[in-house]
Every structure is written in C-alpha cells, then in structure tokens.
Amino acid sequence: MSIILEHVTVSYGRGAKRFDAARNVSLAVAEGEAYGLVGESGSGKSTVLRAVAGLIAHAEGRVALAGQTMGRRRTTAQRKTVQMVFQDPYGSLHPNQTVDQTLSMPIAIHKLGNADRRVSAALEEVGMGPTHRFRYPHQLSGGQRQRIAIARALILEPRILLLDEPTSALDVSVQAEILNLLSRLRRDLGLTILMVSHDLAVIAHLCERIAVMNRGEIVEETTADALAAGDVKNPYTQQLLRSNKGFDPSGGELDLLDSVPIR
Amino acid sequence: MMDMPLLRVRNLSVTYPSDDGDFRAVRNVSFTLGRERLGIVGESGSGKSTTGRAIMGLARHPARVQADELLLGDIDLRRQTERQLRRLRGKRMAMVLQDPKYSLDPVMSVGQQVAETHRTHLNSSKAEAKAAALDMLNAVHIRDPERVYAMYPHQVSGGMGQRIMIAMMLIAGPELLIADEPTSALDVTVQSQVLSIMDELVRSRGMGLILISHNLHLVSSFCDRVLVMYAGQIVEVCDAGRLADAQHPYTRGLLAALPELGHRRRDLPQLQRDPAWMDDIITPLETRMPPPGA
Numbered sequence: 386m387s388i389i390l391e392h393v394t395v396s397y398g399r400g401a402k403r404f405d406a407a408r409n410v411s412l413a414v415a416e417g418e419a420y421g422l423v424g425e426s427g428s429g430k431s432t433v434l435r436a437v438a439g440l441i442a443h444a445e446g447r448v449a450l451a452g453q454t455m456g457r458r459r460t461t462a463q464r465k466t467v468q469m470v471f472q473d474p475y476g477s478l479h480p481n482q483t484v485d486q487t488l489s490m491p492i493a494i495h496k497l498g499n500a501d502r503r504v505s506a507a508l509e510e511v512g513m514g515p516t517h518r519f520r521y522p523h524q525l526s527g528g529q530r531q532r533i534a535i536a537r538a539l540i541l542e543p544r545i546l547l548l549d550e551p552t553s554a555l556d557v558s559v560q561a562e563i564l565n566l567l568s569r570l571r572r573d574l575g576l577t578i579l580m581v582s583h584d585l586a587v588i589a590h591l592c593e594r595i596a597v598m599n600r601g602e603i604v605e606e607t608t609a610d611a612l613a614a615g616d617v618k619n620p621y622t623q624q625l626l627r628s629n630k631g632f633d634p635s636g637g638e639l640d641l642l643d644s645v646p647i648r
Numbered sequence: 649m650m651d652m653p654l655l656r657v658r659n660l661s662v663t664y665p666s667d668d669g670d671f672r673a674v675r676n677v678s679f680t681l682g683r684e685r686l687g688i689v690g691e692s693g694s695g696k697s698t699t700g701r702a703i704m705g706l707a708r709h710p711a712r713v714q715a716d717e718l719l720l721g722d723i724d725l726r727r728q729t730e731r732q733l734r735r736l737r738g739k740r741m742a743m744v745l746q747d748p749k750y751s752l753d754p755v756m757s758v759g760q761q762v763a764e765t766h767r768t769h770l771n772s773s774k775a776e777a778k779a780a781a782l783d784m785l786n787a788v789h790i791r792d793p794e795r796v797y798a799m800y801p802h803q804v805s806g807g808m809g810q811r812i813m814i815a816m817m818l819i820a821g822p823e824l825l826i827a828d829e830p831t832s833a834l835d836v837t838v839q840s841q842v843l844s845i846m847d848e849l850v851r852s853r854g855m856g857l858i859l860i861s862h863n864l865h866l867v868s869s870f871c872d873r874v875l876v877m878y879a880g881q882i883v884e885v886c887d888a889g890r891l892a893d894a895q896h897p898y899t900r901g902l903l904a905a906l907p908e909l910g911h912r913r914r915d916l917p918q919l920q921r922d923p924a925w926m927d928d929i930i931t932p933l934e935t936r937m938p939p940p941g942a
Binding site: 425426527556557558560561562564565568569583585586587589590609612613614624625626627628629630631632633634 | 691692835836837839840843844862863864865866868869870901902905906907908909910911912913914915916917918919
C-alpha cells in the first residue's frame, strides 16, 4: 500500500506563537518500499509519522494511503491498515497486562474473532513461543518486549508499518535481532515501511530511500547508496554523516549548540 | 611523579546480595589509568557503569565493593570514610552523567551550581567563586557566560547543559574525570562538539579520563585505549585505533552486529553468546601502562 504526503504541515499555537513542527512535507513511498526519515530531536520526523498514522487530526495538507485521501477522522478499516511500533518498549506496553491481553485487545476492538489462533500466530511470527504468552512486560527483556510491540502492530495484518526509532533503546546485539526480524517481516508480508531514526547506519540498513529532516522540513532526499558513498549535497546531511562515524575532531559548528533550547 | 598512574585498580569486584545468592555485577577488574583517555565499552548490564561508580565510592548499600588495590594517586580509596570521600569527589575525581536534565538541580541557576562546587572545595568567597564559574563557563565555549550564569536548567539545551556539567566537574581541578555516557542523550551533531570541549580541557590540564559508553564507534574514535566488558569482567583490552582487530569473540560479535553504511547485508550476524565467556578470568589481562606523556 503506497503512502503519499503532499504539503503536510503540522503547527501548534497561532499568530506570533505559531510553531511549525512539520512544514510543507511532501513524499511518496511506493507499495512494498521501505522509506526512512532521519533527523535530530525536534526535526519533525516523528510528527510526520504520527500524521501518517492519523494521530494528528489537525494536520494540514494531503495524506493518501493506497491512493485514498484520508479524512480528519479515519474509519476503523483505515486504521487497521496502518500500525505503528514505538521507540521505547518499556513505555509502550501496559505494565499490568499480560502479553496475551496486550495482543488480544486490537482483535477485540476490530472485532476480528479467532483471538486465540491470531495471538499464537503473531507470537510465532516474531519468534516468541507460547511460554511468553502469559507473562507481564517486566518479565521480558528489552528485545522481547520490542518483539511483543511488533506483534501487536502485526496482529491486525496491516499493509503499512510505521517504525519510530524501533531499536534506539536496545543494545547493539539486540538491535541486530530486531532489524533482522523487521527485514524478514517486510519480505514475507510485503509490508510498506516508513521508519524514523537518528542513526544513519540503522536507517540505511533497512531503507532504500531516505529523507533528511531539519527544523520541520525535508532538507534533502537521498538513497542509502548515496549516503554510503558520501554523495550528499546539503551541509546539514554532510555533518550528520560525519557525526555518525563517531567522534569528529573538527567539532562541527558551535552555532548548532547554542540554538534554541529543546526541552 | 611523572610515571605514577593516576588510578590503579586491582581485582575490583562489586557484589549485590540477593535471595538467590550473590550477584557479582563487577568482578576481577584490574587496570591502571595514566594521563590518557580510556574507554570502557559493553552492553547494558556489563558492569561498566558500576565500575565507574565503585571508583567514585558511589556504589551504595547493599552493594559490597572489594578490591586488592584501589588507588587514586597515593590515596587508598578503600580506606576513606564517607566524609573523606565527599571531599575527594569534585576535588580530585569527578563524574559526568548521561543526562544533564536529571543531573542538574532544577531550582538553582546553572552558574550558582558551578560556583557552589568552587566554594565547597576551595573555600572561596562568593565573588571569587562567581568569577571562577564565569571563567569556567567560558572555557566550555559558552559564549555569553554572564547571561547563561543566571539561567535555570530548563532554559538551556542538552548540549549546553552537558557543557555546564563539565564546567562544574572541572572547576575544582580534579585529576580524574569519569564520564558515563556523557553524550548519549544528545543529538549526534552536538556529541562531537561536547566531546571535543571535554577533550581540550582534559588534555590541557593533564587529567585522566574514563569514558564509559555503549557506542563502539564513538569510543574507538575518541579514546586511546579501550576496555571491553562482558558480564562484569574485562574480556579484552585494546588500542582504540585497533578495535577492528579485536580478538575476543564477544567484541568481534558486537562489531559485526552493527549495521554499517556502505556495507549492506541482508541479515546482520547475531551475537552467539558462549557460556564460557562467563568464566572467571583469573589472570588479569595485560593492562600495560601507556607510554609517558602519551
């Protein structure tokens, strides 16, 4: 299922206090493609993701999924096709609900039936067994929790998966497991993926095309291959690329440091 | 004095008692630190932060800290009372933590917090402390120190907050700085800037720095030497520039599991943990002294 954004703007406040979290964002993701958004905190990348998910009702501009323009309020069927995985598996799972309850809830809301079979299939899909089904989040490791969060997104059989920093709270070895799981799911299920991350290497691993965001705007659209070759034009992208390689003794421009405080 | 290590740690262990027996969060850790930048890397739970806290005397009850040797210069840290330790922390050794949002006092202006360290350790007057704090804010490249001095933590950005922390930690002139994930809460483009400021100060003052991080690229590009920790032990010591030639299967596994720009693989090799890595390493790894003046 394709994703098209045309001139999407999300703003808060009015008049002089108006702040554009995302400004005039346009992009197109073909069916089955994996598209990445990179940027630093406050760049608007998560805002774009939430607009696609339909979590920001007041977004201006056009969001079209599979050619169908989304209205202010989405139907249950429309919601089912777009599911999201959040950054922090410690915060995104209800602490007082077992894995079984967490996974059964979307089935009940969407009146799909066959809850038992669907839950065990979803668990299997993310590489977890029936032994984990009646555990609470605190009884699982970070990687296992993120698997459950992915299972919860997959249980509605969505066509679009939105990933908001899915591995940044995880250790390197666990990150590799989750990235492998995501690329396998993408192959097996033919999912369209829109992923947000601040880590260029992670995003280039999963996505072919990548947009770089800064202060609410897309400053450059590039590809994983171009990033790897260092073939990028925008100075901000170039700096992001240098910083991602580790300590950059040139230090970059100090101007960035003293910019507006970010909460 | 020239060749005397700043810090000497021999056979350090930190044990947490529990119902299922003791949990050894840190064990058999030995190393010496000169006037260099030493990195400690490992995944969460590897004991890297606990090692740092144990050196600072911050591993609290019910943790049991044991060491055959724990020397800061000629001071035996094992024999210090809590009161003596408080005097040492800030004056002789200091620690920068991950997130300035949580480590700065929210109801005190940042300048006052920096000045407070000066007053406490150097017995200075208010005016002296303020002047020293302004100098120090200047040293961490804060452009308008007078204005920033009066600001509260919620008014500064993450990068500035972390520079203020560094100013506060270095104002009393310690010889050892332990930085525990000092840039993990910051944006990548700000990371390098904060690190280069820290590096500049640590070098010009001839201090020793321990950088604790989970980020292999960061540590190998910033430090002189790297200790790799797994399950509470140092499993490998190597020159930072030669991390790519690491021998231990754990280090190699971690490096392989990192996605890499320009080297796209369909699947990332997953780390296969060998139970043998948990075995106690009785003969400590070679922890050579750095060449003098390095």
